[in-house]
Every structure is written in structure tokens, then in C-alpha cells.
Amino acid sequence: MNIVRALKCRECGQEYDIEPTHVCEFCFGPLEVVYDYDKLDGYFTRELIESRPQTMWRYKELLPINDEPTVGAQNGFTPLVRAKNLEKALGVKELYIKNDSVCYPTLSFKDRVVSVALSKAVEFGFKTVACASTGNLAGSVAANAAAAGLESYVFIPHDLEQGKVLGAGIFGTNIIGIKGKYDDVNRLCSEVAGKYGWAFVNVNVRPFYAEGSKSLGYEVMEQLGWKAPKHIVVPMASGSLCTKVDKSIKEFIKLGLIEDNGTAVYGAQATGCSPIAKSVKDGTDMIHPVHADTIAKSLAIGNPADGFYANRVINESGGWAEDISDEEVVAAMKLLAEKEGIFAETAGGVTLGCAMKMIESGKLPRDESIVLCITGNGLKTQEAVAEEITKPRIIEASLKEFDVLAEADGVGV
């Protein structure tokens, strides 16, 4: 059942037909997909959803495609992990990790948005897809385009982590490194998108692309036993995920799939690029762009397009925003790995580190459910922790040598 109604300007409310376009012609405001939820009355039930395969498409009525996905049909439905060890370490009662570091096929939550964007691009008849990326998106566009038989161009800052460059290049995409920061890449891509007839997932098909993020929220609620968490912490770059998680919760409440649990949404940034967190802390909705400088490159967007809306979601839901230093990011990456066996990328360190800071400050209560959204895999940002990890101790293949080592460690037989 297709319940997509139109594209609607978030600023002035002007509506547009479903087309590859992303800004309002009248006020430049961003366009968002709007739906006729009433059509799902009595049809879109827990039972229907549970009867479907465990992918993000079990919620397909709430994603803006016609009928079935043509790209990324297997994507999504990542584990929600109860983090018992971290609960002890942080002194909190109920903590979960939504682990998109193992999202199929490219190990980041971008596989969700890309499968929606590329399915829509195919519907629109595009043959070439493209993106501006801080890394994860490039890999996901390249991989999903390869599988779908689409040509792709991915634009990245020239100084990205090697794992992200390789993790896109392997798929035979056209990979373009731009001498500049992500914000420069974004600006160029906006101009390229205006000139070449491609589907730019985060430019002209962005309204559809962004909706894919909601699937992360749907899954969290279903995996909690059809319940929204009291608190959910998301990393912020443009601020898009923050707004879409909030939208996913409101949709499930509207559809009667869950009770309103008064969920508060919290945003996490690295101090070297924290325009949204700063606006929340300063009590303003004015977002001042910054020149980004942090090891959390997937969050290094100095001019966050959805910052204003993320700020509003955080304020209206009763959440908060925090930022932490690069050293704290690395420490949190290690803690998550050592306590829960999850190797997250730098953005995951940002999310956990900021959550810890908000638990300490009392912004996040210790006795209510908290979900942390981990959005990418640490194998792609190895540089960040390469000098911090335990190095192997080299010995001969000799039991005697190992006995000596074990004795030094105080290990008994």
C-alpha cells in the first residue's frame, strides 16, 4: 500500500509532486515526504510487520518507495544489544546499543538511507547515482549501486581515513577526492547536481534518502518489545538522524503501534565540530557554522543543514546535547569495545562519550531506559585507535616461553 502524499516544504508548507527535488522554490526550505497515515488504519499492525522478513523493509509502508525495493532489499534489522557490562561501568539501570556497525552490506547505517535513495532513483529512471560523503555514504552508494547495476560517482574530502577510501573504491565506483573539507564537497556537489542529470542521494533525492533513517527508530521500538525508550542518544553531523528518529517514534505512536513513552532525544557531537550541541547549550536556535576539526570525520559537518530542526527536536522532546574532546572519543571507543565487544567508528565513541558526560551531569537519568545509536564500524577508522590498542607480545612457538609469560601475568595452570 502506497501512502506517500507529496513533498512538503518544512518552512512554508508549499507542497510539490513526488519528483527528484529537494528545496522549496519559494523559500529554499528543505522538502520532506508527507504521508496519508489514515490509509494504514487497521492494516499496518504489529502482526503484519512481525510476519515479514527481518530487514528494514518490514516497515515499507512508511518508507517513500512504490511497492517493493529494487535496491538493498536485505538491508537493515541490526541487533539491539542489552549492554550489561556498560550498565555496571556507568552505573545505569537499563542501557541498550543499537548496533548499526554491522549493517548490511557496508557496515554503517548509511545502508538504510542509500537503499531508499537508490530504489527511488531507479523508479525515477536514473542510470547514474552520486553523493557527497564523509566516507560511510560513499562506501554504501558504491556498493549498493554496484549490486543494482547502476553507475556511481562518489565525492569525498581528499584526506579521509584509508579504510573509507578503500571501502568505496573496491566497488569500482568513480571516486573523486576534493581538496577541502566536507562542507566544500557538499557545496561542489550541489552545483554538480544542478548541472549533471544524476541522482545525488543527499541532494536532489535527499527527501527520500533521509526517510530511510527512520527504519533505525522503528527497529529499536520493535526490538524493545513494541516500546519506545525513555531516552535515545544519536550522533549528529547534519542533524538528520536526530530528526528522523524522532519522526519514527511519532509515527509509531500515531499508528497505535506503541504507547507514547515521552521519549527524550539527545544529540552527540565532537567538540571540534559542535555547532548543534553549542546551540542547545546556549539556549538558542541559531546555528553558527564552524570550520570542522575533529578525528570524528563522519560527523565533521560545520554547516549542518538539519541543525535547526535537530535543535528543535532536542528541546521539544526534553533531551539535551553534549560534545566531547577527541581524546574522550578514543577512550569511549575503547570502552565500548572492551565492555561490549563492539568496535564502533569514531562517531560511536562520540555517542557513548557524550552519553557518559550526560549521565555524570544528571541530564540522562540512571534509572530509566537509554538507547545509544552506534552508526558505523571501527574497522573503517583504525587510524583513530591504532596507537592506543594493546600490541601483541611476540614469543617463539615454545611452551616454555609461554609459561614464562603466563607466570609474569600471574596466570595459574
Place this chain on the structure above:
Amino acid sequence: MAVTVRIPTPLRKLTGGADEVSIEAANVGELINNLEAAHAGLKERLCDDAGEIRRFVNVYVNDEDVRFMGGRDTELKDGDEVSIVPAIAGGI
């Protein structure tokens, strides 16, 4: 002092389809007023009722965001390139 202004797709209906126009102006504020004189309707797209550049409009002079410079008072010189770019999303 003539500067080149790159016009984004959503505004080209107002420039007769042109993706670049040449405009005389000494600063960004004057540029917007002169754009309006040449292509009526552009200013209300770029600025709010108070005359401030809209939240979702980015103006770059030679690749630098005017928010990091003097905003509407940012000075222009002959041959400068000005880009008008809608805010676009990416990242998380």
C-alpha cells in the same frame, strides 16, 4: 565592479534559465538588491522579511561562506565569484 553570480537550479526560472549572471556590486547586500533589480523576485527567495539572508541559503564569495566574513557587508571586488547554494544535508 562586476562579479559573477552562480545561480542554483531552483532560481533559474527567475534568470531566464541562466546559470550565471554578471552583476555590479560593492558588497553582498548591494549584490542582492541589484540582483533583484535585474531579476525581479530573487530577493524574496534569498532574504526573509527583515532582509536577512534566509537560514537555508548559503552565499559563498570565492569559496568562502559569507557567514565567516562580513555577512551582507562582505565586500566584493571586480572578478569575484559568488555562489548561491541551498543548504544540503549529508552525514548523520
